Amino acid sequence: xxxxxxxxxxxxxDDDEATRRAEREVLHENGFRVVEARDGAEALWYMxxxxxxxxxxxxxxxxxxxxxxxRELRMxxxxxxxxxxxxxPDPRHEADRCNAEAYLAKPFDSRELVTVVRxxxx
Numbered sequence: 001x002x003x004x005x006x007x008x009x010x011x012x013x014d015d016d017e018a019t020r021r022a023e024r025e026v027l028h029e030n031g032f033r034v035v036e037a038r039d040g041a042e043a044l045w046y047m048x049x050x051x052x053x054x055x056x057x058x059x060x061x062x063x064x065x066x067x068x069x070x071r072e073l074r075m076x077x078x079x080x081x082x083x084x085x086x087x088x089p090d091p092r093h094e095a096d097r098c099n100a101e102a103y104l105a106k107p108f109d110s111r112e113l114v115t116v117v118r119x120x121x122x
Contacts, residue, residue: 009035010117011052013043013069014085015061019106023056023085026110027117040064044072052080053121056113059086059094070098081120 010032012023017038024034035050037043039061046052055073059066070082084095087106095103102116 007033008053008121009033009050010121011035011037011043011046011055013037013040013055013061013066014058015039016058019058019085023108023113026113030114030118032117032121040066040069040072043069047073047076047080054081054083054117056083056085056117057098057100059084059088059098066094067098070100074099083116083120 010027012020012034014020015038020036024036027034035046035052037046041064044064057066057069066084073080073082082098082100084091084098084100084103085106085108086094086103088094091103091105101120104112104116
């Protein structure tokens with residue numbers, strides 16, 4: 001019998017290790033395969049080598065920040081849903097700047113994270 005391919009991962013992009021770890025644990029416990037990137041440059045590498053089903057993106061990161069990464073994403077893989085996770089005072093404004101399908105405020109609610117990923121990772 002042929003082996004089923006691995007499901008496409010959820011790509012978590014955040015420069016804060018604790019936030020990435022928390023997201024990974026919540027998503028993994030709910031059956032998602034998770035790939036983590038510390039910044040936009042690393043995330044772009046994963047986009048090429050293991051295209052995700054959905055991207056969870058922090059806005060403020062060193063180097064390639066959230067909006068710059070979002071522009072690159074839309075130029076290369078337009079159909080990958082983008083969910084912004086931000087501590088900014090106006091998360092909706094940041095989501096609009098990044099052309100994101102959804103947003104979550106930091107600190108995130110685990111149930112909301114799982115709900116939004118399930119909605120877009122299909």
